[in-house]
Amino acid sequence: AILTRVFDDDDDDEDNAVVYASADLRTGSYANNPRFWKVTFVPKASTCRLVDLQYVRVCVGGGFPILCLDSRRNVVFEGFLDNDEADSDTSKCLNFCFCPDATWFEVVIHGWPRTAWEDMVDEWDPEHAIQILVEEVASDYPNATVEFRSLLLLEKAYHGAVKRLVPKDKLMAARAERDQRGTGQYGTHYN
Secondary structure, eight states: OOEEEEEEOSSSOGGGOOEEEEEEGGGOEEOSSTTEEEEEOEEOSOOEEGGGGGGEEEEETTTEEEEEOOGGGOOOEEEEOOOOTTOOSSEEEEEEEETTTTEEEEEEEESOOHHHHHHHTTTOOGGGHHHIIIIIIHHHOTTOEEEEEEEEEEHHHHHHHHHHHSOHHHHHHHHHHHHHTTOTTSSOOOO
């Protein structure tokens, strides 16, 4: 199976990789915005502590990295505190947007009290989201963990990869569904 893997990359040793979640690109579908292909992660046995979020990478095709949350690697991304149904008295959803390909990575931080994250909303700095989470939030809430929810791939940027990895019948069915919703005028199509 072609899996999107999320693993701990503390020392760049792939033998020590920890798979926190996976998602099969073939089970994806077009998102509400039809320019994005969305896959939902399935949790694995290991739990990611919030302090380790900075070492997470997402890989496709058995290990090819497409994004990394380590801001020390000069990766351009921002983290947003959007309203979400996953928000609760002890959890907060975040969406990370990676440039230049507008890849969106959705996570939920568990063990972060609403009173604490609501206090940060007005002063939140999207460009320093990882530093805030790892250095401030994780130190205040050392038992906080990360749930990996979904990945949205911009069709234009990943067209070739998705076209090769996702079976043609699945792509055609997704395209037909998208076109039936009246959204076929946006973006390119998988032919």
